[in-house]
Amino acid sequence: MKFNILALAAAVAASPLQRRYGDLIRGVNIGGLFVLEPWITPSVFDQTGNPAIVDEWTFGQYQDHAQAESAINSHLETFFTYDDFQQIKNAGLTHVRIPVGFWAIETQGEPYIVGNRLNKLKEVVRWCRDIGLKVWIDLHGAPGSQNGLDNSGLRTNNVQWHTDQNNVDRSLSYIQTLTDEFTKPEYGAIVEAIELLNEPQSATHPEMLGTLKSFYQNGYGIVSQKAATAIHDGFLDVNQWNDFLTSPQENVYLDTHKYQVFSDQQLQSSDEQRTGAICQFKDKFAEHTADQHWVITGEWSLATTDCARYLNGRGIGARYDGSYSGSSYVGSCQGKTGDGSDWSEEYKNQLRQMWNTQVDAFEGGRGYFFWTWKNEEAADWSYQRLLQLGIIPQDPNSYQHGICG
DSSP states (O other): OOOOOOHHHHTSOOOTTTTOSOSOEEEEEOTTSSSOOTTTSHHHHHTTTOTTOOSHHHHHHTSOHHHHHHHHHHHHHHSSOHHHHHHHHHTTOOEEEEEEEGGGTOOSSOOOOOTTHHHHHHHHHHHHHHHTOEEEEEEEEOTTOSSOSGGGTOOOSOOOGGGOHHHHHHHHHHHHHHHHHHTSGGGTTOEEEEEOOSOOOTTTOGGGHHHHHHHHHHHHHHHTTTSEEEEEOTTSOGGGGTTSSOOTTOOEEEEEEOOSOSSHHHHTOOHHHHHHHHHHHHHHHHHHHHHSOEEEEEEOOSOSSOOSTTTTOTTOOOTTTTOSTTOOOOOOOTTTSTTSTTOOHHHHHHHHHHHHHHHHHHTTTTEEEESOSOOSSOGGGOHHHHHHTTSSOSSTTOSOTTTTO
16 A cells, blocks of 8 residues: 555554555444434333433433433343354354444543443453454544534534533543553454544534644544554545545555445436446545555445334434425335344345445455344344345355446
8 A cells, every 4th residue: 555654643653563454344233232322222222211211411410310221231231142243253254343432431421321331342242252253442432522413422413522521532542542542452353443533523514624634633643553443534534634644554444434424416316327326436435545545334234214213313303204304205115124133035136235235345355244243123134134134144254346447
């Protein structure tokens, strides 16, 4: 790979981990374990009986603390087990990406429930070490929220991560904590990368970009001697990150998330149009990987609709069936999500084509992390259930190579 050397990178001694990071990644996200999302585990939210509880913030805010903490700790012990990670390994996958909110470490007046998250994270990483799965740890939720989505812990229209330097400084301190802990010898170097921040909305908040770049540079300074650093593209084109934080150690990943269901245009696309839109990424990712950063598609799914319950937020409908405010009806959600038992063969074949197309495109870069391994109700978003349904192959290399040329 060809890299330009930043002043920051030049100040960092050559890493003993140099060139370790170029291998192809075929991974899956451990979504919904350490950061609750209503659509992944709707039962956890429904059991509260309070429709105002829509994210982790309100989960702690609107419940008795002891009751909320008990629910969180029970979830941590039951949602994923050692067997899940063994299944992931047996499926031929190489990596897991583990989303974590800052409140796994501490809170400073926020209503989040800390619970037993950090100890559970340590246990999960040890499981991965013993099983032989490489790990990325991803700061999925930051103080003030970096995107206003429930997956940041706080669903809000008032994104404040970048408007208060204390939020940024705290985020760096949490990156320091995660790096120091999970690069200890006891974990056997199984933690390959630390992702500095998930899905910062710099595309819709352009004033965030300067703060974000500074944060990335400082975060790289913390992580780079001990692990690879992953930075999210902020929903900008990958080439808008050209010549930024390129490193002679080749230890920076650029994470991009590619879903096909969050706009009316995507939902109205034909299979042919969808394939064309996805395939454009293959050469782009290959070129960027060759000249700039390792490109990783850190989140994607087989979903062709947004019909999964609570996918757009608890209490918010779907664009596909017109129940989302301001959307236009495309079709019925019947037979498009759920556990897959009522799916038609035509729909299953459509999802198989989504698998083949996306894997072919995303392996133009350095690979992918599917979102997510499991959930309660939405098989189109569950690698585990899609395996059981025979839609995803048991061997992830058994896809239709060359669809995208």
